[in-house]
Amino acid sequence: MAKKKSNEELPKIGLLYLDYVLRFFDKSNFRGWPNKIETVTYHWKNDKNRFIKEVKRKKIDILIGNIPATAYETFREIARELPNVQFIPSLDTQFSNKSKENVTRFAWKYEIPIPKTYIFYDKNKADNFIGKTKFPKIVKKSYGPSNYGGYFVHKVDSKQEARNLLAQKKYHPAYFQDFVPMEADVRVMLIGHKPVCAFWRRAPEGEWLTNTSQGGEMDYMNVPKELLDLAVQVSKAANAEYWACDVAVGKDGKYRILECATAFAAFPYIRDWIGQYLMWKFSDGRFPKPNIPLFNWEELGKMDPSVLRTLRYITFGNYTPSYDGAYFLDKKVKETEEGEMYLHEMDSLYPMLLTEDRNYEEWPSEKWNFQDNYGRSIRKVHSQSNPKISADESEESEKSAIVLTEKKIQKLLTSVEGIGKKKAEHIMDKFDTTELVHALETAPHKIMEEISWFKKKFLTKLIKEWETFKNKL
Ligand SMILES: Nc1ncnc2c1ncn2[C@@H]1O[C@H](COP(=O)(O)OP(=O)(O)O)[C@@H](O)[C@H]1O
Numbered sequence: 001m002a003k004k005k006s007n008e009e010l011p012k013i014g015l016l017y018l019d020y021v022l023r024f025f026d027k028s029n030f031r032g033w034p035n036k037i038e039t040v041t042y043h044w045k046n047d048k049n050r051f052i053k054e055v056k057r058k059k060i061d062i063l064i065g066n067i068p069a070t071a072y073e074t075f076r077e078i079a080r081e082l083p084n085v086q087f088i089p090s091l092d093t094q095f096s097n098k099s100k101e102n103v104t105r106f107a108w109k110y111e112i113p114i115p116k117t118y119i120f121y122d123k124n125k126a127d128n129f130i131g132k133t134k135f136p137k138i139v140k141k142s143y144g145p146s147n148y149g150g151y152f153v154h155k156v157d158s159k160q161e162a163r164n165l166l167a168q169k170k171y172h173p174a175y176f177q178d179f180v181p182m183e184a185d186v187r188v189m190l191i192g193h194k195p196v197c198a199f200w201r202r203a204p205e206g207e208w209l210t211n212t213s214q215g216g217e218m219d220y221m222n223v224p225k226e227l228l229d230l231a232v233q234v235s236k237a238a239n240a241e242y243w244a245c246d247v248a249v250g251k252d253g254k255y256r257i258l259e260c261a262t263a264f265a266a267f268p269y270i271r272d273w274i275g276q277y278l279m280w281k282f283s284d285g286r287f288p289k290p291n292i293p294l295f296n297w298e299e300l301g302k303m304d305p306s307v308l309r310t311l312r313y314i315t316f317g318n319y320t321p322s323y324d325g326a327y328f329l330d331k332k333v334k335e336t337e338e339g340e341m342y343l344h345e346m347d348s349l350y351p352m353l354l355t356e357d358r359n360y361e362e363w364p365s366e367k368w369n370f371q372d373n374y375g376r377s378i379r380k381v382h383s384q385s386n387p388k389i390s391a392d393e394s395e396e397s398e399k400s401a402i403v404l405t406e407k408k409i410q411k412l413l414t415s416v417e418g419i420g421k422k423k424a425e426h427i428m429d430k431f432d433t434t435e436l437v438h439a440l441e442t443a444p445h446k447i448m449e450e451i452s453w454f455k456k457k458f459l460t461k462l463i464k465e466w467e468t469f470k471n472k473l
């Protein structure tokens with residue numbers, strides 16, 4: 001093993017704060033860190049350059065903190081201007097914090113199960129969809145500062161209700177999901193891809209919202225292994241140091257992700273664990289990896305929340321077969337789909353892992369900030385004969401991804417052997433031009449899911465044609 005890092009060799013940590021935003025971490029979560037921990041506060045409005053200067057002046061190597069949705073795009077810019085500063089969680093990991101649309105696009109990319117979701121920036125497409133789809137549907141506000149607690153989640157039972165709601169709320173984009181009847185949902189919190197806390201939330205009698213903020217019940221017992229496995233998969237896909245997922249348990253027995261993010265409510269002792277994990281990560285082993293046994297929440301959850309809110313620095317000893325083993329072996333087994341498992345065996349299936357340090361952007365805003373980049377231009381694409389983004393649009397959209405005319409898309413589609421005019425029209429009925437380009441670029445299997453006759457061989461050919469076509473642009 002390499003020599004342990006001296007104080008001088010440790011990276012300089014800074015905590016990222018924003019005015020008016022609750023602080024997830026403070027220095028006490030990093031107890032024992034030998035060097036000064038800096039703080040930098042973003043003051044909103046025109047504060048970008050000053051903020052960047054302050055980070056540089058304080059020689060911060062690692063900037064830790066959650067970025068709220070409304071500051072997300074600014075911080076993507078800030079991160080680019082600070083290439084030597086590592087943001088934790090990375091801006092890519094925080095992509096899902098920005099909007100429900102982003103959660104959906106993240107899930108599409110990684111083939112994470114979610115309720116079937118439909119997103120429209122074009123009002124006519126949304127209206128068309130309402131005309132053809134089945135009800136009930138869920139309509140959600142994708143993005144907004146107070147987007148929490150089910151206040152912007154609506155169940156609509158008919159075309160008329162859907163149209164009235166969108167006319168009144170003017171949600172942009174229009175975000176629909178199939179209504180999934182649920183037993184409950186489970187919030188899982190993970191650190192280094194290891195579940196450290198999980199609890200059930202059940203809807204009040206006769207209600208469909210499982211949010212506890214709406215008066216539902218919660219408890220910590222017997223969260224299924226397979227549900228934890230899904231949460232781990234999602235955390236890994238996000239490369240998240242810390243993470244929370246809401247997993248819906250459908251009446252059909254299936255698990256689906258409803259929400260996931262790095263920003264969530266957590267007891268202070270959980271934030272201490274995150275601090276310990278990060279100190280381990282950044283010290284190359286000088287600080288120990290915290291040992292947090294699986295299902296600790298079943299035991300801690302027996303305490304009153306008012307007590308849990310005051311507990312700090314909870315540590316667990318390591319499992320030793322001679323003593324703890326006897327206890328575990330005698331007493332604790334868990335039911336899983338593969339049969340019964342001892343608790344300590346199961347614990348070893350969920351190691352706490354280091355996240356990857358990456359030097360590329362997975363979700364660059366030029367491509368993924370649909371709200372600002374495409375929101376307005378998409379509508380124009382349909383009404384204009386010349387779809388090129390005009391000079392009076394923002395500079396942001398200048399950099400945006402490829403936007404094509406319907407004619408060009410038609411030409412592309414019919415260039416695939418076996419796809420004629422009729423079939424092409426059918427595809428264009430389901431996807432508008434921008435959606436199709438994005439499907440091709442990021443989640444081509446979406447086309448197969450959406451269109452039953454669209455078989456794998458079409459997809460393979462279409463992707464090939466698309467590559468050729470792109471090269472000629
Ligand atoms: N597709 C869906 N089908 C059925 N119920 C849903 C669906 N999506 C959300 N819900 C219910 O609405 C609640 C709030 O939705 P969610 O997407 O978590 O938004 P938020 O918590 O930000 O308001 C969920 O906890 C769940 O009970």
Ligand SMILES: [Mg+2]
Nearest residue numbers: 149211246259
């Ligand atoms: Mg929720």
